[in-house]
Amino acid sequence: MNGALFLLTVNFLIAQLFCAFFLVISKRSRIPSAGRCFAAAFAVASLSAVFEVMIRYGDFDRIASFGAFTSLLSALLMIRVGIGRLYAVPANIWTITALLCAALPLNLMIYDLPRGTFAHSFGYQMPFAIAELICAVAVYRSGRRETADRILMTLLLVTAGNFVSKVYFAVKFSGGDTAQAYLGSTYALVSQSLSAVLVVSTGLTLLAVIVVEIMDHAKANSEIDPLSGLLNRRGFDARVSQILARPMSAYPHSVIVCDLDHFKAVNDTYGHAAGDQVILAFGRLLAGHAPPEAICARFGGEEFAIFLPSTGEATGYLFAQGLRNSFSSLVIIGLPDTVRLSASFGVCALASPSHSIIDTIKGADAALYDAKKSGRNRVNRAEQARPASPEGWQAQA
Numbered sequence: 001m002n003g004a005l006f007l008l009t010v011n012f013l014i015a016q017l018f019c020a021f022f023l024v025i026s027k028r029s030r031i032p033s034a035g036r037c038f039a040a041a042f043a044v045a046s047l048s049a050v051f052e053v054m055i056r057y058g059d060f061d062r063i064a065s066f067g068a069f070t071s072l073l074s075a076l077l078m079i080r081v082g083i084g085r086l087y088a089v090p091a092n093i094w095t096i097t098a099l100l101c102a103a104l105p106l107n108l109m110i111y112d113l114p115r116g117t118f119a120h121s122f123g124y125q126m127p128f129a130i131a132e133l134i135c136a137v138a139v140y141r142s143g144r145r146e147t148a149d150r151i152l153m154t155l156l157l158v159t160a161g162n163f164v165s166k167v168y169f170a171v172k173f174s175g176g177d178t179a180q181a182y183l184g185s186t187y188a189l190v191s192q193s194l195s196a197v198l199v200v201s202t203g204l205t206l207l208a209v210i211v212v213e214i215m216d217h218a219k220a221n222s223e224i225d226p227l228s229g230l231l232n233r234r235g236f237d238a239r240v241s242q243i244l245a246r247p248m249s250a251y252p253h254s255v256i257v258c259d260l261d262h263f264k265a266v267n268d269t270y271g272h273a274a275g276d277q278v279i280l281a282f283g284r285l286l287a288g289h290a291p292p293e294a295i296c297a298r299f300g301g302e303e304f305a306i307f308l309p310s311t312g313e314a315t316g317y318l319f320a321q322g323l324r325n326s327f328s329s330l331v332i333i334g335l336p337d338t339v340r341l342s343a344s345f346g347v348c349a350l351a352s353p354s355h356s357i358i359d360t361i362k363g364a365d366a367a368l369y370d371a372k373k374s375g376r377n378r379v380n381r382a383e384q385a386r387p388a389s390p391e392g393w394q395a396q397a
Contacts, residue, residue: 008049011196015046018203022210029210030217037082038206045075045199062111069107069124073100076131079206083135086209087142095134103127121170125163132160148212152205159198166191225298227276228283236297240307240357243295249309253350254316255357256306257364258323261342261376263302266335274334278302278341281332289323305361313349313381320345320379328377344371348382 019042026035051068055061077096084091106123113120136156139149169191223235231239243249260282267275279302286296286304295307308316328342335341346368350360363382371380 007193007196008052011199012046012049014196014200014203015042015049018042018207019046021203021207025207025210025214028214030213031085034082034086035210037078037085038203038210041075041078041082042203044071044078047071048075062108065111066104066107070104073103073127073131076128076135080131080135080138082206083138086213087139087144089138089142091138099127099130116171118167118171121167125166125170129160129163132156132163136160146212148205148208152202152209155198155202155205159202162194162198225283227279228298228304229280230283230287230304231295231297233297233299236295236299236305236307239295243307243309244353244357249353251310251350251352252312253360254308254311254313254319255348255350255360255364256308256316256320257299257346257361257368258304258306258320258343259368259372260302261344261372266341270335274332277334278332281330282327282343285327285330286323289319289326305364313347313383316347316349317379317381320347324377324379342377344368344376345379346371346382347379 019039022035022039022042026032026039029035048068048071051064051071054064055068077091077099080096081091083089106127110120110123113123115121133156136153139153139156142149223231223238225232243253260278263275263278266278279298282304283296283298286306290296290306291308293309295309297305299305306319308319311319324343324345328340330340331337332339332341346364346366348360348363348367350357367380367382371378374380
């Protein structure tokens with residue numbers, strides 16, 4: 001076995017391993033179809049090595065050469081489909097079909113040309129370069145710029161450039177006029193070695209992108225309260241920290257802490273299933289009324305928190321009043337139609353970078369405690385010594 005045949009064997013085994021890896025990891029991915037597309041692509045790409053070995057030992061070079069070309073080009077286009085699903089940039093089926101319909105007949109037409117000619121090299125290599133290029137464009141169009149995404153885009157562009165460069169080098173360092181002569185040449189050894197490196201690099205990067213996606217999804221799930229659908233305390237702290245870390249974070253911000261009134265009585269009277277419906281209903285109300293940039297969380301039990309970026313205490317107070325009014329008129333599944341619940345709120349402003357978010361939450365909590373102590377179903381500001389009526393507050397504001 002010469003060096004080129006050895007590398008073809010290695011490429012075949014590597015492609016099979018990647019096929020297995022993608023199938024395994026797709027089961028954990030949020031987008032399993034992407035992993036399955038990549039697995040299928042590497043399985044099809046491995047057939048290219050089989051066809052090239054057949055050229056060496058068989059007596060049907062034209063069929064084997066056409067099979068090697070078709071399997072590799074099909075694999076690259078399947079990778080484009082997988083990238084489209086992973087990056088939410090769907091592949092254009094007409095573009096893929098047009099490329100195949102143009103490339104496959106062209107491959108048959110150039111087969112009888114000597115391999116050392118420009119016409120043969122250009123006709124053989126350019127469809128691969130175009131396929132790699134449209135994969136790179138798809139990653140770019142997605143707008144994702146994480147490290148793995150940038151590496152993948154770079155590798156795809158380098159691989160496209162490699163196919164373009166082969167147009168020149170195949171002419172400059174001709175491996176022979178026939179497919180069999182090419183396979184036994186030094187140029188074929190170098191070309192197959194470089195292809196193996198790029199195949200492994202691209203495969204590993206695709207795996208890395210899927211692993212990062214799995215980790216991000218798992219992290220996101222760990223920060224979501226499963227009952228209300230809002231963030232939990234960990235997610236709330238993480239999102240707020242991101243906003244406060246912005247160089248141009250526009251102060252003041254407002255924190256609202258809320259507690260559902262007499263929630264224990266609901267559980268005791270109507271059961272925990274009814275209590276869960278109350279939590280779910282309030283979570284939906286909060287998510288539906290909050291502005292897009294707001295951060296809404298369930299801290300635990302019947303306690304909720306809202307962070308309103310670039311919002312003064314006056315606006316935060318009015319927002320809380322709106323929530324209080326809406327909730328007090330809400331009909332909740334699992335409770336009698338005549339039963340209405342209420343909630344109490346505390347509002348505190350984070351006035352400047354010198355103030356702590358922890359102290360701001362404590363201030364909102366203290367205002368909430370004062371509201372509960374003063375009769376519930378009201379909104380208190382942290383700066384108020386005593387709760388005020390909405391009319392009195394609006395007059396002050």
